[in-house]
Every structure is written in structure tokens, then in C-alpha cells.
Amino acid sequence: MIPKIAGLLIDFVKAGWVTETLLALPRVALMIPKLLGDRRVPFRVRTALLGLGIYLVSPFDIIPDFIPGVGRIDDAIVLLLLVDGVLNQIDETILLDHWTGHALTLRRLRDAARVVGNFVPQKFRRFLFGKIAALGERNIRQGTSD
Secondary structure: OOOHHHHHHHHHOOOHHHHHHHOHHHHHHHHHHHHHHHOOOOOOHHHHHHHHHHHHHOOOOOOOOOOOOOHHHHHHHHHHHHHHHHHHHHOOHHHHHHHHOOHHHHHHHHHHHHHHHOOHHHHHHHHHHHHHHHHHHHHHHOOOOO
């Protein structure tokens, strides 16, 4: 029984889906600066991307990280909401120009973000997107984006 389960796990890992999934977040992080420099991406979306990058590296969180189990959930939710709000506003060909993984992984990430976004009220998503975009605009005006 155990060898059979181990064999299934090995096959699953060899299929590449686990590796692709684990690398999705770092690949999004690598894609953000590339999209910021791409003039095909609308300015408001670039400001939201800048705000997202600042939020993810800042020590301030909606839910403090020291709370076990839920401390990191806010980062994941914010990331998925912004993936939904930002990446779904950028043409897929532009995204794929800057994506270093499989195209299917990017599509799965966008779909997952859309599902999470459907559980969050539209009013909150607009509020969050506006706050993150404002953070990016403020940093652009202050000249800290480069």
C-alpha cells in the first residue's frame, strides 16, 4: 500500500504540476517589475502592480503574521484579489511575454484568483484595488519607483 502511494506521489511530482504551482508566486514576483516597465500595460494597472509589490515586501499586514495559522492568509488573499484585479486586466499575450513558467500555470492562477474574487464583495475589491493603486501612484510621484 505505502509503495503504491509513494509511486503516485512521485508520478505527481514528475508531472511537473507541483513544481509549477510552487514556483507560481516567485514567478509572479519576477513578472511584476517586467510588467511595470511594459508600456502596453495601462498606467493604472502599473500603479496597482507597484502598490502590490510594496505591500508584499512591507512589514504591515491586515492580519499580523505572528497569529498562527491565519497570519499569512491576508497576504494570500490580497495577492489573489490583486491577481484577479490586475492580471485579468492585462492582455494574455503581454502576460505570457513576461511569464517564465508554463502558460497553463498562469491560466490556473488567474482562474483561482477569479474564484477567490467571486467570494469577496465587489465593493471591497474596488476599495482594495484603489488603495493599492494609490500606494503605487504616491511612490511614482515621489520618484521611488525606479
